[in-house]
Amino acid sequence: MTTVAAYAAPAAKAPLERTTVDRRAVGENDVLIDIAFVGICHSDIHQVREGWGKAIFPMVPGHEIAGVVAETGSGVTKYAVGDRVGIGCMVDSCRVCVNCRAGLEQYCTDGPVWTYSAVGKDGLPTYGGYSQKVVVDENYVVRVPEALPLDAAAPLLCAGITTYSPLRHWNAGPGTSVAVVGLGGLGHMGVKIAHALGAEVTVLSQSLRKKDDGMRLGADRYHATSDPATFTDLAGSLDLILNTVSAPLDFGAYFSLLRTDGAMVNLGLPEETVAIELQSLFGNRRSMSSSGIGGIAETQEMLDFCAEHGVAAEIELIRADQINEAYERVLASDVRYRFVIDTATI
Ligand SMILES: [Zn+2]
Ligand SMILES: [Zn+2]
Numbered sequence: 001m002t003t004v005a006a007y008a009a010p011a012a013k014a015p016l017e018r019t020t021v022d023r024r025a026v027g028e029n030d031v032l033i034d035i036a037f038v039g040i041c042h043s044d045i046h047q048v049r050e051g052w053g054k055a056i057f058p059m060v061p062g063h064e065i066a067g068v069v070a071e072t073g074s075g076v077t078k079y080a081v082g083d084r085v086g087i088g089c090m091v092d093s094c095r096v097c098v099n100c101r102a103g104l105e106q107y108c109t110d111g112p113v114w115t116y117s118a119v120g121k122d123g124l125p126t127y128g129g130y131s132q133k134v135v136v137d138e139n140y141v142v143r144v145p146e147a148l149p150l151d152a153a154a155p156l157l158c159a160g161i162t163t164y165s166p167l168r169h170w171n172a173g174p175g176t177s178v179a180v181v182g183l184g185g186l187g188h189m190g191v192k193i194a195h196a197l198g199a200e201v202t203v204l205s206q207s208l209r210k211k212d213d214g215m216r217l218g219a220d221r222y223h224a225t226s227d228p229a230t231f232t233d234l235a236g237s238l239d240l241i242l243n244t245v246s247a248p249l250d251f252g253a254y255f256s257l258l259r260t261d262g263a264m265v266n267l268g269l270p271e272e273t274v275a276i277e278l279q280s281l282f283g284n285r286r287s288m289s290s291s292g293i294g295g296i297a298e299t300q301e302m303l304d305f306c307a308e309h310g311v312a313a314e315i316e317l318i319r320a321d322q323i324n325e326a327y328e329r330v331l332a333s334d335v336r337y338r339f340v341i342d343t344a345t346i
Contacts, residue, residue: 088299192217
């Protein structure tokens with residue numbers, strides 16, 4: 001066992017503070033990773049505040065982890081000491097169910113073992129990336145290509161794959177029209193990746209405040225949802241809407257923007273139940289769906305795609321003692337576009 005420095009919330013809604021956690025001994029198939037950078041995902045804040053229900057405390061959040069392999073178990077074949085690697089939202093799954101075998105470990109029928117606030121197969125709680133080291137089975141580790149800087153690559157492990165997977169599943173590419181609702185941590189990755197895939201990209205944001213950024217990141221059009229004209233101008237014009245906003249919306253208004261067979265896919269997870277009127281889907285065989293992260297192989301595919309297309313997150317690098325302040329700024333949408341913690345400051 002190794003004791004490592006970490007930042008943890010001691011209880012629900014409590015501020016995060018410096019502490020230590022124990023990492024398991026490096027097993028046969030494990031790698032020990034020196035964490036270099038970790039992103040702050042909005043779901044870290046939901047979890048620390050128990051917005052999605054009971055969580056496990058003390059909690060070390062962080063599932064956008066980038067670092068370097070420091071030690072390998074005797075059975076490890078994919079990684080060597082010095083390799084640049086990443087860990088996303090899950091660190092294990094059953095490996096034998098229909099979804100695991102299909103590369104959809106995120107939908108493991110037993111539920112994957114999440115990177116933090118979960119219980120691992122050893123019966124111990126998992127602790128995330130707001131720490132200096134982590135031990136993970138090599139099958140849940142991905143390689144960060146040399147072309148990607150580790151700090152700007154970290155957010156790809158959640159925000160990147162969460163947008164890449166549905167864009168691929170719903171066939172975004174040349175000739176398709178994709179809208180991204182919300183230009184935050186997830187949304188800015190959605191714009192960059194959809195643009196890199198060759199789709200025509202529209203940003204739908206509350207105001208035009210971030211329009212210059214949106215266009216620079218790859219959007220072709222940028223509309224304010226506070227302007228009713230947006231919903232008449234774009235009516236029936238979109239193949240796919242990626243909704244990154246986790247607050248309830250007027251879904252019917254968004255469905256009206258979809259073409260026949262168009263889909264609105266929800267990536268954020270509201271803390272409250274949402275109501276929709278089926279009439280607004282009915283006329284054009286429109287659908288409403290959701291999507292959660294991506295499998296391990298797809299996460300690797302996403303990193304390779306991003307390296308090839310020069311896509312990474314826009315980040316603001318912070319010290320560990322700025323985490324609590326950063327949480328407040330995320331809640332106020334005051335970040336362009338992802339906070340990343342330099343773990344050397346833990
Ligand atoms: Zn996340
Ligand atoms: Zn499974």
